[in-house]
């Protein structure tokens with residue numbers, strides 16, 4: 001296994017249970033690792049519709065998946081738009097949907113993409129480099145208050161205001177190294193001693209803001225539930241507590257059914273559960289997986305099945 005091996009690979013396949021002749025949707029195709037597993041498990045005629053936002057990464061995935069021929073279809077769009085797009089490709093009621101959120105190890109390892117504070121590069125961070133604001137645009141043009149809000153909300157960074165002030169005083173910033181050094185140079189002693197780099201949360205917050213990742217989750221997960229065939233399963237892997245919290249709450253709420261007070265003898269609300277929880281608690285990577293792929297440490301997998309109403 002190497003760092004490009006998909007996170008929670010076997011767990012996803014065991015819980016999604018791809019079958020021959022099934023239709024599956026991979027909302028975050030990335031390097032195509034999970035999709036390859038789904039295609040193998042659904043051989044000889046299962047099909048995957050894969051969404052991607054990174055035209056650079058897709059060349060790699062296409063090559064990797066070439067041997068599956070027309071069993072896989074590539075869509076250059078956000079998974080948040082799956083409800084509009086999937087039916088056009090004959091995937092109106094897929095048997096399973098996977099969302100493996102965040103960025104891929106491959107993207108992180110490419111210094112020139114600007115995702116990593118460990119590698120020199122431009123402050124870009126866009127999944128799709130053909131459109132939208134870069135991290136540098138955001139850092140150099142937003143107000144101090146707006147930056148502090150981004151760091152606090154998406155990075156859960158306790159020193160958000162201090163770092164926002166520091167950045168505004170040192171603008172313009174154009175490279176990952178400039179930003180990482182600026183943060184590291186003023187981080188409290190306590191956080192300097194931490195195992196993680198003090199700029200970790202700032203980089204994470206910027207990436208999430210640049211790519212509107214939380215908005216995609218908030219639109220895409222309900223869309224996936226709507227689209228799924230009754231009896232079909234949805235698997236979501238989150239790496240960020242904000243995303244995981246949203247997924248957990250939505251899954252719980254939709255698996256509740258009747259919401260009448262417990263002391264009421266007869267149900268009057270008529271509520272029916274849309275979903276059945278397949279994982280009561282989030283599935284996490286084993287110590288063995290974390291050893292070979294440290295990024296898997298923060299992965300949380302939650303799976304639901306859509307009820308037939």
Ligand SMILES: C[S@@+](CC[C@H](N)C(=O)[O-])C[C@H]1O[C@@H](n2cnc3c(N)ncnc32)[C@H](O)[C@@H]1O
Pocket residue numbers: 006007027028029030031032033034035051052053054057077078079080100101102103104105107127216
């Ligand atoms: C964790 S990686 C997925 C890795 C993939 N499961 C594999 O096995 O290679 C997440 C990928 O989703 C992409 N992505 C992020 N947001 C997206 C969105 N809204 N729509 C489509 N793809 C998205 C990222 O560019 C990244 O390539």
